[in-house]
Amino acid sequence: MPELPELAAMATFLDGQLSGAVITQVQFPNYFSLKTKEHPPEELQGRTVESVSRRGKFVLLKTAAGPDALSAPGSPVTMFLAFNLAQAGWLHFMEKAVGPVDKPGFIAARLNFARNGQDVSFDLTDAGTWKGLAVFIVNDPADIHGIAELGPEPMEPGLGLEEFSRLFSARQQLKALLKDQKVLAGIGNAYSDEILHAAKLSPFATASSLDPQAVEHLFNTMRSLLTDAVQQATGKRPEDLKALKKSSMRVHGRTGQACPVCGDTVREIAYTTGSLQYCPTCQTGGEILEKRRRGKAD
CATH class of the missing domain: 1.10.8.50 (Helicase, Ruva Protein; domain 3)
Incomplete structure (x- = not known):
């Protein structure tokens, strides 16, 4: 299971790769991973990634609505895609566009991005027998029960x-x-x-x-x-x-x-x-x- 050091590094990597990128496609070939119903995945398309951060064992993509966003009327300007990789999950980053998922297998989600004229993408996979990988699309990370209950970060200055x-x-x-x-x-x-x-x-x-x-x-x-x-x-x-x-x-x-x-x-x-x-x-x-x-x- 990835923990604080790996997830902090992953969030930093994704922040450098995706900040300012536009989400061009979102796929959930295995819907077992999508844990929220308020916003369908399609609402992320056309939105711009503002930043990527970490909280506990969650990675958070903060997005903002753009002119090409497919958001429904009344959708918030800011929306988060959050994921927890759980026991057997992982993120696979690719510096190219990837097409539709033909054989879902272990792929829980696939996102494509346009970044400064270059296409990039990542897959979220779960190789476990019991599928624990969880993805959330929310207005605020605090809306996710697992985040709302988190204790302090072990390395934050406020924890003396x-x-x-x-x-x-x-x-x-x-x-x-x-x-x-x-x-x-x-x-x-x-x-x-x-x-x-x-x-x-x-x-x-x-x-x-x-x-x-x-x-x-x-x-x-x-x-x-x-x-x-x-x-x-x-x-x-x-x-x-x-x-x-x-x-x-x-x-x-x-x-x-x-x-x-x-x-x-x-x-x-x-x-x-x-x-x-x-x-x-x-x-x-x-x-x-x-x-x-x-x-x-x-």
């Missing part, structure tokens, strides 16, 4: 240590807390593993068990790790982001390999819907946790 510390009064486990989108927006299964490993904390430690020094250390570790990940990803094309993320992981997805910090074997706890990885020496005082919990990882 004092506000971060307030998150740790509950008995919620650290792994669950870090990837709870209502608590912090944008961190998922992979980066929660990486943050806890870097902070030398067990994924099953409870928030309320941390003393102020441990909370501060976790806060600084989270900010530092995510900042580095965003910097590494920024400037990369969407097709390069998956490999970059995989290569940057120290414990996540590296079950059975040596921890790069201490050399111990990276361990895994498997769930029905995923898994988490950790280093016993770095994080749990040598305790092996495989048989300790069973449940949902993502």
Whole structure:
């Protein structure tokens, strides 16, 4: 699943490629992904992309009505196309116009754009058995339930240590807390593993068990790790982001390999819907946790 660093880089890339471009065609060959009914996809045609940004795990295309827009009477000047790639979704950017989708397959949506005399396009695909990719066409991102409920961004200047510390009064486990989108927006299964490993904390430690020094250390570790990940990803094309993320992981997805910090074997706890990885020496005082919990990882 793409998380904050990859989605921030993707939004930056799309902003550079699409700002000022006109949407020339919108296709939803698989309507499973379109989650809103207020505006049909055709209303996006002829609109100009003003900017592309990110909020949590959502990428937001802000569009403005133009003279060629097919908007219905009374449509707002500003309209957003928002998407969440979920577990198995991805964006494929093409520097050419692409025709109608003949065989939908995994393609959930296809958009074509005209930009300074050049045609570009992107596909949104979902390769998962369970289709979780979601696309929304709304007047305001706050109209999307998943965005309205989001907690603060982990890297935003307004989130200081004092506000971060307030998150740790509950008995919620650290792994669950870090990837709870209502608590912090944008961190998922992979980066929660990486943050806890870097902070030398067990994924099953409870928030309320941390003393102020441990909370501060976790806060600084989270900010530092995510900042580095965003910097590494920024400037990369969407097709390069998956490999970059995989290569940057120290414990996540590296079950059975040596921890790069201490050399111990990276361990895994498997769930029905995923898994988490950790280093016993770095994080749990040598305790092996495989048989300790069973449940949902993502």
